[in-house]
Amino acid sequence: MWSIVDIHQVNNRDMSIAVLRTFISRRKEEHAAFLSKKLMVETKASEEKPSKPEEEQTTPDEEETSNGMKDMPMMLSSDEPVCLEKPSNDTAGGCSRELKPLRVLEALAASGLRSLRYAREIEGIGQVVALDNDKVSVEACKKNIQFNGSLASSKVEAHLADARLYMLMHPKEYDVVDLDPYGSPSVFLDSAVQSVADGGMLMCTATDMAVLCGGNGEVCYAKYGSYPLKGKYCHEMALRILLTSIESHANRYKRYIVPILSVQMDFYIRVFVRIYTSASAIKNTPSKLSYVYQCIGCDSFHLQPLGRTVTKNNSVRYAPGFGPVVPQECVDCGKKFNMGGPIWSAPIHDQEWVSSTLSGVKAMKERYPAYDKISSVLTTISEELPDVPLFVSLHNLCATLKCTSPSAVMFRSAVINAGYRISGSHVNPLGLKSDAPMDVIWDIMRCWVKNHPVKAQPADQSGSVILSNEPKLQANFARAVASLGKAQAKKVARFLPNPERHWGPKVRAGRQITGKHASLLGLEKIDGSISQEDGRDPSQVVTQELDPSSDQNAEEPDQKRQRIAEDTLAAPLRCG
Ligand SMILES: C[S@@+](CC[C@H](N)C(=O)[O-])C[C@H]1O[C@@H](n2cnc3c(N)ncnc32)[C@H](O)[C@@H]1O
Numbered sequence: 175m176w177s178i179v180d181i182h183q184v185n186n187r188d189m190s191i192a193v194l195r196t197f198i199s200r201r202k203e204e205h206a207a208f209l210s211k212k213l214m215v216e217t218k219a220s221e222e223k224p225s226k227p228e229e230e231q232t233t234p235d236e237e238e239t240s241n242g243m244k245d246m247p248m249m250l251s252s253d254e255p256v257c258l259e260k261p262s263n264d265t266a267g268g269c270s271r272e273l274k275p276l277r278v279l280e281a282l283a284a285s286g287l288r289s290l291r292y293a294r295e296i297e298g299i300g301q302v303v304a305l306d307n308d309k310v311s312v313e314a315c316k317k318n319i320q321f322n323g324s325l326a327s328s329k330v331e332a333h334l335a336d337a338r339l340y341m342l343m344h345p346k347e348y349d350v351v352d353l354d355p356y357g358s359p360s361v362f363l364d365s366a367v368q369s370v371a372d373g374g375m376l377m378c379t380a381t382d383m384a385v386l387c388g389g390n391g392e393v394c395y396a397k398y399g400s401y402p403l404k405g406k407y408c409h410e411m412a413l414r415i416l417l418t419s420i421e422s423h424a425n426r427y428k429r430y431i432v433p434i435l436s437v438q439m440d441f442y443i444r445v446f447v448r449i450y451t452s453a454s455a456i457k458n459t460p461s462k463l464s465y466v467y468q469c470i471g472c473d474s475f476h477l478q479p480l481g482r483t484v485t486k487n488n489s490v491r492y493a494p495g496f497g498p499v500v501p502q503e504c505v506d507c508g509k510k511f512n513m514g515g516p517i518w519s520a521p522i523h524d525q526e527w528v529s530s531t532l533s534g535v536k537a538m539k540e541r542y543p544a545y546d547k548i549s550s551v552l553t554t555i556s557e558e559l560p561d562v563p564l565f566v567s568l569h570n571l572c573a574t575l576k577c578t579s580p581s582a583v584m585f586r587s588a589v590i591n592a593g594y595r596i597s598g599s600h601v602n603p604l605g606l607k608s609d610a611p612m613d614v615i616w617d618i619m620r621c622w623v624k625n626h627p628v629k630a631q632p633a634d635q636s637g638s639v640i641l642s643n644e645p646k647l648q649a650n651f652a653r654a655v656a657s658l659g660k661a662q663a664k665k666v667a668r669f670l671p672n673p674e675r676h677w678g679p680k681v682r683a684g685r686q687i688t689g690k691h692a693s694l695l696g697l698e699k700i701d702g703s704i705s706q707e708d709g710r711d712p713s714q715v716v717t718q719e720l721d722p723s724s725d726q727n728a729e730e731p732d733q734k735r736q737r738i739a740e741d742t743l744a745a746p747l748r749c750g
């Protein structure tokens with residue numbers, strides 16, 4: 175069995191494998207659509223004018239780039255995804271282009287466990303390049319590759335390299351770039367966005383949650399270019415800050431991102447975004463970003479878009495956003511606002527991808543050791559309102575008013591009965607996303623308090639100021655049909671409890687684990703870590719922990735072995 179301290183990595187890798195499987199099937203569909211469109215265009219062109227001799231049509235220089243593709247040859251229209259395929263001479267017929275297997279770069283690979291799982295478990299992966307700048311890790315990775323048989327050896331290669339330099343030197347070369355650093359990915363983003371092929375995917379983890387969630391706002395600004403706000407929605411804000419930062423790096427190279435899935439799990443966040451090149455599409459970026467005004471008294475929040483588009487006579491013009499969207503003082507409680515952001519305020523998931531990924535996971539349940547976790551997270555995400563960036567917390571609203579709480583179903587019903595939409599949020603079991611404006615939310619709470627009175631509070635408190643105003647809306651708490659999410663109605667688990675022991679981030683590789691880590695990691699984990707690492711040569715762990723009688727060359731592990739793949743493939747030597 176793997177230790178519980180590694181479970182978060184199992185969750186992270188399983189989610190990545192699930193998304194990669196969806197990517198591979200999407201890529202096939204996009205390629206087929208591209209070929210048929212190309213065929214149509216070619217047929218039309220050949221009908222319109224007599225064809226020139228073949229060598230006059232294109233020269234190799236015009237056609238090829240480092241990526242094997244002309245800069246934008248696959249653009250179907252200005253904003254349509256670019257097809258990820260490369261020219262080939264070996265197919266017959268007019269559409270002589272074949273879809274190459276996926277090339278993956280795991281830029282921060284440690285002992286290569288993730289790369290090995292990608293290569294062994296995902297059909298359609300052509301090559302995985304595993305980098306690390308730590309010699310011991312790369313040696314361990316090479317041993318792990320050897321130990322995992324001929325399939326692994328033919329697909330995975332390990333290199334000692336600084337990922338930043340390597341990615342800069344391989345522009346637009348990888349269909350997938352995976353960043354999974356200790357702490358912040360910020361120093362890797364600029365080169366990573368350049369290394370992804372057009373239409374390719376960047377998968378990026380950040381574990382510096384204290385920074386991203388407002389523990390030290392200035393550090394967050396320095397690393398990511400956005401101010402975080404402390405609030406119940408801080409983890410969702412963290413996801414949106416990371417997306418903003420990736421977009422900002424991409425824009426420098428006339429590129430832009432399309433978020434596919436953005437998850438907060440365990441104690442980290444991870445985003446999956448596709449990257450495209452289009453000088454005209456990047457003009458849309460300011461319209462996808464917002465500042466956030468958050469009241470220091472009652473936590474009401476309001477979004478201030480950075481940009482807007484004006485459409486006139488079929489032409490689109492870009493302009494700065496209208497503002498300010500709030501007065502100097504909060505209309506609900508009279509206090510001032512903190513301003514955070516900018517955050518990505520466009521959708522953070524592609525809901526079609528989410529449902530295909532969820533169906534894929536369900537169909538291959540036995541291939542995912544973290545099935546329960548990733549299916550519950552994907553289920554909750556599939557129900558999130560896609561166009562509502564942040565959320566309120568019912569407990570927080572009640573804490574401001576010092577009142578008892580209505581049940582979530584009653585509150586949801588009141589919002590729905592008032593004509594608005596509401597959903598949960600995967601980042602917080604108590605979070606409620608709604609398109610109802612803050613004054614409607616407070617009116618609902620004012621109505622609730624009328625029937626559930628609160629003790630008198632000092633008049634200058636935010637809650638007292640809010641309650642001193644009469645509601646304009648008569649809230650109706652009668653149960654609305656849509657007040658339960660589909661998952662809740664079907665009793666599908668939406669949030670799983672964390673394991674009770676050994677939970678949390680591990681100490682960075684190379685650091686001595688000492689008693690001072692007790693408060694961070696917990697005593698049991700420290701004991702476990704010391705006994706695990708005690709006196710062992712990391713490179714020996716591979717051979718000691720793998721069953722020497724196991725079939726090292728097995729290229730198609732059976733399903734049971736797939737399920738325990740995280741145990742037996744290799745020992746994660748340097749990272750959790
Ligand atoms: C969290 S671990 C990676 C875990 C791995 N992705 C997995 O799933 O097992 C981060 C790794 O990044 C490596 N690293 C840090 N800075 C790097 C750099 N500039 N270039 C290459 N590797 C680097 C560290 O040595 C460490 O092994």
Ligand SMILES: [Zn+2]
Pocket residue numbers: 469470471472473474504505506507508509636
């Ligand atoms: Zn307020």
